[in-house]
Amino acid sequence: QLQLVESGGGLVQPGGSLRLSCAASGIALDYYTIGWFRQAPGKEREGFSCISSRGGSTNYADSVKGRFTMSRDNAKNTVYLQMNSLKPEDTGVYYCAADRSDCPEIGAMNFFEYDYYGQGTQVTVFS
Numbered sequence: 001q002l003q004l005v006e007s008g009g010g011l012v013q014p015g016g017s018l019r020l021s022c023a024a025s026g027i028a029l030d031y032y033t034i035g036w037f038r039q040a041p042g043k044e045r046e047g048f049s050c051i052s053s054r055g056g057s058t059n060y061a062d063s064v065k066g067r068f069t070m071s072r073d074n075a076k077n078t079v080y081l082q083m084n085s086l087k088p089e090d091t092g093v094y095y096c097a098a099d100r101s102d103c104p105e106i107g108a109m110n111f112f113e114y115d116y117y118g119q120g121t122q123v124t125v126f127s
Contacts, residue, residue: 002026002116006096009121012086020081020121022096027116030054030074032098036081037111038123040092047109051079052102061106064090086125093120 008020022034033053039045048061051070058070069082079096097114111117 004096004098004116004118006094006118006121009094009123011124011126014087014125014127016086016125017082017084018086018123020083020094020096020123022079022081022118024077024098024116027098028074029072029077029079029098032100032115033103034070034072034079035097035099035103035109035111035114036070037095037097037109038090038092039095039120040089043092045095045111047106047111049081050103050106050109053100057103059103059106083123086123088125088127091123091125094123095120 003025005023031053034051035047036049037045037047048064049070050059067085072079097117099114
């Protein structure tokens with residue numbers, strides 16, 4: 001069964017850090033581009049980060065650039081999102097998604113155009 005599972009979300013104070021994981025079963029993630037999306041309460045789901053297959057080049061939205069870092073461990077079939085210097089506006093449900101195509105420009109990321117996606121993990125940044 002093909003499945004992506006996000007984990008690592010939680011509650012954190014502003015300035016804190018979390019590391020999200022996106023683990024795959026049933027597919028070999030090294031053949032896939034992985035995108036991270038998030039959906040804040042009352043807002044649309046937005047893509048903010050992407051890592052290419054194998055080569056591992058990354059794109060980030062300006063809102064997270066310099067604070068968030070994607071990496072992949074193909075041996076563990078897992079992609080990570082290290083989130084530092086978290087802000088209250090980072091609060092939302094975070095989703096990973098996998099696709100065979102190259103990373104698009106951040107503004108062109110469309111969650112439902114990806115081949116596979118997970119159920120999300122909640123990240124809450126509060127004072």
